[in-house]
Amino acid sequence: MKKSICIEKIFLEYDFYDRFAKVAEAGFQYVEFGYWPGRDIDRIKAECDKYGLTVTTFSADFKASLIVPEDRAEFLDYIAKSIEVAKKLNCKNLVIHSQAMDDTGKFTHDGSDLPEVVKLYSAALTAQDAAKLAEEAGVTLVLEAVNNISKPGYYMTTSNFTGNLCKVVGSPNLKILYDIWHMQQMEGNMVANLRKYGDVLGYIHVGDCPERHEPGTGEINFDKIKQVVCEELGLDVVWGFELDPEISSEDCVKKLAAF
Template sequence: MKKSICIEKIFLEHDFYDRFAKVAEAGFQYVEFGYWPGRDIDRIKAECDKHGLTVTTFSADFKASLIVPKDRAAFLDYLAQSIEVAKTLGCQNLVIHSQAMDDTGAFTSDGSDLDEPVKLYSAALTAQDAARMAEQAGVTLVLEAVNNISKPGYYMTSCRYTGNLCKVVGSPNLKILYDIWHMQQMEGNMVANLRKYADVLGYIHVGDCPERHEPGTGEINFDKIKHVVCDELGLDIVWGFELDPEISSADCVQKLAAF
């Protein structure tokens, strides 16, 4: 199992660039973060090289939305820039969403004024082009469904949207990011959905529900989920710990090491 620490959530008591060393000191080999604009990419690469870390993912959309037709060119342009960053960092997965959010989590383009068919057709057309770019670059785009409780107005809120979009596009380089915390709130029935969309499952985010703390603090049966994904389905994908620690970062990663 590849376990990745999200340094946008854990080790927040340290400077961003110092968090890489903390991840390595905790015994992890994989790390992820959010948005790259404003970050020193060369320094991130140097920190990863120094500490033997691999960046597993970061966000590859920012101010343009997948579901907004007029955003299509800007979405693909930013994705192209993100792919170049990924090449520099040796990162194999890039997160995309139905709607653009900035680094505070606020929508920058939400498409709320658009008709339903327009959103779906736009998403399919743009995702198809994005997948071709990913294929050429040798990276995988992972499309994340997000809850509309903490993110009111969010469009793709379930695997019904993200999973079926990936199936329709049919590219091996477009898959879903299954965020356990989001999906427990929006659709539940996680084991059945993981099985249903196993062919397009590309990445998993871990956070217990309802508070999004470390596993064991909420209602989710992670042992069952791990058994289904790893043993039954035989998927060797990244499990990213994107969660809000209930305890100290040091104690949290110690628990996560035994996940």
């Protein structure tokens, strides 16, 4: 099992670039972060090389929305730039979303004023073109559904939505990022949905529900989820720990190592 530590959530007690060493010290080989603008990519690469780490994903969209037709050119341009960053870091997965958010988590253009058919057509058309860029580069775009409870106005909120969009586009380089914390809130029935969309499942984010702490602190049966994904479906996807530690980061990663 590939287990990745999200350093936008864990080891926040340390400077961003010092978190790579902390991930390695905890015995992990994989790390992920959020947005790349403003980050020193050469330094990230150097830290990963120094500690034998692999970046598993980062966000490949920023200020342009998948569902807004006027944002299409900017969205694709940013995807292309993100792919170049991914190549430098040898990163094989890039996260995309239905709507653009800035680095404070606020929508830059939520598309709420658009007709439903416009949002749907824009999402499919732009995702198709983005997938072509990913195919050429040998990376995979993972489309994440997000809850609209903590993020009011979010458009793609279920694996039913993102999974079917990926199936319609039909590219091996466009899959879903299944965030357990988000999906438990929005649709539940996780085992059935993981089975239903196993063919387009590309990445998993881990966080218990309702508080988004470590596995075992909430209501989710992670043993069953792991059994379905790893054994029944036979998928070798990354499990990214994007969660808010209930305890210290050091104690948290000790628990995550045994996940």
